[in-house]
Amino acid sequence: MTLLSDIADGVQDLAGQVQAFALDPADAVRLLLPLGAYRPTVAEGGDAIGLAMTGVQEACSALCRRAALAALARAVAAASLPTYDEAVALRERVTALLEAEIVIAADAYDDASAAALRGLRTALARLLSERAGSLPRLRTVEAPAPMPALVHAYRLYGDLSRADEISAYAAAEDPNFIGGTFRVRGS
Template sequence: MSTPAELVAAMLALVAGVAETAADPSDRVRLLMALAEAPMPAGGNAALAAVGRRAALSALARAATACQPRSYDEAESLRTDVCELLATEEIVAADAGEDAVATALRAVRGAVDRDLRRRGANLSPLRPVEVKALMPSLVLAQRLYGDAGREPEITRMAGDPPNPIFMPERFTALAR
């Protein structure tokens, strides 16, 4: 790889490969965030580092729209994290005089922000759950939601305890 075009193609292939390794959109977001936040190595090429970050941010924006947050809090956290990364890169591009890139990043940030706000608005917020004694997940689901059928959900929210007959006394669950 000696030409700039080959380096850019390799960088894009790397980002695509990382994105494809995760079947779950949440895992994809986590991996791409790490790429987008990766610091430039000492003596590294700033332009190539910018290409890598921007490719990761582009893939991250797509992954964020594919995510299905389980709660309002999760959607809001994802929105904040992704939009902060996009805003940071937008400033870097603007400071470098790359106005078209900064404008494109602003548009992507706005689209991600609107999408996650819209989807998050329809989700239940999280709330702390505290019980005085160990209870089975079926009983907790019935008490919290009036629906024992939500037992798998409450078990997952409690961190998948080894035995759902003995749920933890404190955990976070959906408010409704």
């Protein structure tokens, strides 16, 4: 093993450990999204050493981002998405990260990485689009007066067990006073 392959293996292992550390694939997605967008401040220098340092920093950050994007793809594939709207939002966010990395790889003349990232983007977009098609959409609810989440759950679904879900979607500070306009999962 060489030092470079050890570093690459370590970075990939770290991204995999972040994914494995999360108890839920949705948490893994939340943790890996910022890592997939990692862009360090590059110290630039005009001399040969400064240019070499810049090249090393860019290569290391690309390695870190790509390892995080690979782990993110695995987490997205394992994630259970509750609504169409959340699946579409995740698809847009993940494909935007992949598109940005495709541009970086293409600008660095790394055609193999750009092609692999394009394939990953296409596969994830297709997967999330297929999943989204069978999921309920979010709908807007207007409550004229604040009411407890239990009341909303019964009125909207006839199911008191969905009160916590309504509190979460309404981002309620107190589940006993949910009013105004908020979004909930359809049926």
